[in-house]
Amino acid sequence: xxxxxxxxxxxxxxxxxxxxxxxxxxxxxxxxxxxxxxxxxxxxxxxxxxxxxxxxxxxxxxxxxxxxxxxxxxxxxxxxxxxxxxxxxxxxxxxxxxxxxxxxxxxxxxxxxxxxxxxxxxxxxxxxxxxxxxxxxxxxxxxxxxxxxxxxxxxxxxxxxxxxxxxxxxxxxxxxxxxxxxxxxxxxxxxxxxxxxxxxxxxxxxxxxxxxxxxxxxxxxxxxxxxxxxxxxxxxxxxxxxxxxxxxxxxxxxxxxxxxxxxxxxxxxxxxxxxxxxxxxxxxxxxxxxxxxxxxxxxxxxxxxxxxxxxxxxxxxxxxxxxxxxxxxxxxxxxxxxxxxxxxxxxxxxxxxxxxxxxxxxxxxxxxxxxxxxxxxxxxxx
Ligand SMILES: Cc1cc2nc3c(=O)[nH]c(=O)nc-3n(C[C@H](O)[C@H](O)[C@H](O)COP(=O)(O)OP(=O)(O)OC[C@H]3O[C@@H](n4cnc5c(N)ncnc54)[C@H](O)[C@@H]3O)c2cc1C
Numbered sequence: 001x002x003x004x005x006x007x008x009x010x011x012x013x014x015x016x017x018x019x020x021x022x023x024x025x026x027x028x029x030x031x032x033x034x035x036x037x038x039x040x041x042x043x044x045x046x047x048x049x050x051x052x053x054x055x056x057x058x059x060x061x062x063x064x065x066x067x068x069x070x071x072x073x074x075x076x077x078x079x080x081x082x083x084x085x086x087x088x089x090x091x092x093x094x095x096x097x098x099x100x101x102x103x104x105x106x107x108x109x110x111x112x113x114x115x116x117x118x119x120x121x122x123x124x125x126x127x128x129x130x131x132x133x134x135x136x137x138x139x140x141x142x143x144x145x146x147x148x149x150x151x152x153x154x155x156x157x158x159x160x161x162x163x164x165x166x167x168x169x170x171x172x173x174x175x176x177x178x179x180x181x182x183x184x185x186x187x188x189x190x191x192x193x194x195x196x197x198x199x200x201x202x203x204x205x206x207x208x209x210x211x212x213x214x215x216x217x218x219x220x221x222x223x224x225x226x227x228x229x230x231x232x233x234x235x236x237x238x239x240x241x242x243x244x245x246x247x248x249x250x251x252x253x254x255x256x257x258x259x260x261x262x263x264x265x266x267x268x269x270x271x272x273x274x275x276x277x278x279x280x281x282x283x284x285x286x287x288x289x290x291x292x293x294x295x296x297x298x299x300x301x302x303x304x305x306x307x308x309x310x311x312x313x314x315x316x317x318x319x320x321x322x323x324x325x326x327x328x329x330x331x332x333x334x335x336x337x338x339x340x341x342x343x344x345x346x347x348x349x350x351x352x353x354x355x356x357x358x359x360x361x362x363x364x365x366x367x368x369x370x371x372x373x374x375x376x377x378x379x380x381x382x
Contacts, residue, residue, distance in 0.1 A: 005060055012057075013064045020072040030078040030154065034109030043083050044107040049091050052103035059290070066241030070248075078151055082106040082113035084238070086159055089176075089230040093218035102157075102178070114155035116146040116179070116204060117227065123148075124362050126161070127170040127224070131206065133162040133177055135213075140164070142179060142209045148356075152189045152202040155181050160206070161227050164220050174223030176230075178215040179206070186210070195348045197338040232299075234357055239286045239302055243279060246306070249313060249346060250275055256343070257320040271316055278309050297371035300363040307354040314347035 005013070019040065025033040037043050044054025046062045057065065077083075087106050090099050105111035122128035131144025142162055152158065158179050165173025181187055186209040191199035218226035254272055257263040263272070282305050289298035318325040327344050340348065354360045368374040 009060045012061050016065050016068040027075045034079040038109030053107040063240050070241040070244035085230055086113050088233040093226050111156045112154055114149050114152040114158045116158045116160035118148045129161050131162045133164045139213050140211045142206045146204040148201045149204045150201045152204050171224040175220045176217045176223045176226045177211040179211045183209050243283055253317045262320040297367050300366040304363045310353045311350045314350035317343040318347045
């Protein structure tokens with residue numbers, strides 16, 4: 001793709017930067033920040049369809065916004081699952097009534113979503129989903145367990161991949177249901193404590209939870225196609241913004257290496273330079289593939305590159321600090337969330353980077369099969 005920023009893009013950059021600089025968000029009030037973004041029309045800029053309270057922008061201006069957001073001190077988003085996963089899926093597969101009901105509150109930052117895909121027996125092998133939804137009057141009753149559900153503790157709604165055809169197997173008989181989370185006694189959210197001491201994701205138990213019949217996306221029994229289409233929205237413009245964050249983190253690690261004297265070690269220097277060079281490669285790769293719809297391997301190559309890169313940066317961050325960077329039993333045994341400095345947090349949280357959004361092994365299989373044309377993986381091996 002011939003990628004460059006026009007004068008209009010740069011003018012827009014000024015507008016975005018000035019708006020972000022004028023905000024002073026309360027980092028503890030994640031919902032309040034979503035509403036502030038929504039009121040200014042910044043949610044849903046990439047939907048390609050206006051009329052829901054969002055403004056729509058072209059690809060380069062979406063990149064500019066994402067870059068400026070990453071450069072600003074604005075807090076991490078808590079509405080991204082609704083904005084970047086569910087909303088594009090509703091635009092592609094939803095009924096007019098579903099779009100009219102769900103897109104405006106997402107654009108306003110009023111309703112937060114979580115993703116109910118993974119289960120204890122269905123992660124990489126998502127077709128192993130066992131959560132069931134049975135018809136009951138004008139709706140469904142959902143029963144089963146989801147796991148690793150990010151932000152479920154804050155979410156108003158969950159999109160749940162469930163088996164609506166009793167006795168069906170694998171990809172058949174599944175549906176994507178939109179389930180309200182406020183159902184005491186029928187939905188229980190149990191936080192999972194992570195290595196970092198915090199709980200960003202959860203187990204979610206459904207015990208006869210209600211979902212309305214008209215809240216099945218793409219029609220009953222089409223859940224697999226809709227769920228896969230949703231995963232296709234998982235990456236894109238945000239990759240370039242993510243790399244700006246990576247560049248800032250790398251800069252901090254380099255500074256720490258200089259301060260601690262670790263940079264005098266030729267092995268450390270080599271590792272730092274390698275991180276820098278690989279980040280450049282990731283940027284050119286992202287620019288090369290941006291907007292190239294239907295490139296089967298591009299998202300997998302990008303995920304494979306950044307997951308491992310970020311994990312190695314975490315290892316380097318702790319290494320350049322020497323003994324003072326280590327995290328030990330004292331922290332792990334603490335009963336309440338413990339204080340980690342940013343490098344320790346980077347090291348511990350980045351262990352997940354090669355797992356979520358499709359593990360490294362799964363990405364390699366996709367690249368092998370869809371890009372290199374190698375024979376398909378035999379079923380039932382793992
Ligand atoms: C931080 C984080 C946030 C998450 N948020 C959500 C969320 O909001 N909603 C949600 O639904 N899920 C979420 N997940 C779950 C995530 O999608 C799964 O962890 C992921 O799909 C892997 O599934 P699993 O954990 O069951 O591991 P498994 O699938 O059991 O894999 C275990 C290991 O086996 C390997 N493996 C599995 N199958 C194969 C194969 N065929 N070939 C080669 N190797 C294989 C994997 O690569 C991995 O190393 C999150 C996970 C993390 C870490």
